[in-house]
Amino acid sequence: MKTIGVIGGLGWESSATYYRLMNLEVRRRLGGWHSARIIIDSLDFHAFAEARGAADYAGLRRQLVASAERLENAGADVLLIACNTVHRFAPAVSDAVRIPLLHIADAAGRAVAQDAHRRVGLLGTRATMEGNFYKKRLARDFGLDVLVPGRGERDELDALIVEELNGGQPPETCAPRIDDLIEGLASRGATAVLLACTELGLAFGAQERATIHRALPAYDTAILHATYAVRVAMGEPASCGDA
8 A cells, every 4th residue: 555645734624534534445445454554744724824815825835845845755655735725736746746646626526527517516715716727627637617606705705714614613604604605506507516625524514425415416525535545545546637
């Protein structure tokens, strides 16, 4: 079994979900007392939040690249970033190391495409919903038509993620507002929704299944990514597309 390196702490709540789910998946596959081989470099989210607020993208990129290099030097064979938003820097991270970076959008796109969805809603931070790094990959590699909420709703969801889910508020209090967004995307023709922030699934309770049944099937990208990592660590191909 390969060793999985995780850039974590963005935030730590979802990184804990990754750790638990990867170990559960290895136990499910191998039985007995087997567990996953994992190295986590847990970063300080406060530093990321401050850099994000100051639009210090070069600083964010440097922190991620340094983390990837530490994980490679520590013996990781494959690499995960346990956060959707900072995948905007995935090319720089991938270029900095020799080990493969397992892109979270590959795990997400593969799952919804295999379930025959073609028009999907995307919920996440403002950067994830408005940037091309995620939507373009889903369209290019999986043939998906991606919908996002309106501008005001995107702003509200971004604040909910950063100030509440990452700010230590009880995650379940966010569920009704996320449900409203899912219903809005359903009314526009989406047949599924990607919870493309690794904290969003926490609003619906501790999960072990990737699909949460709301107004539409909602796919938890943290669970899909963690499961994808285990498959790769156990010998499946590493990537659906280029980082």
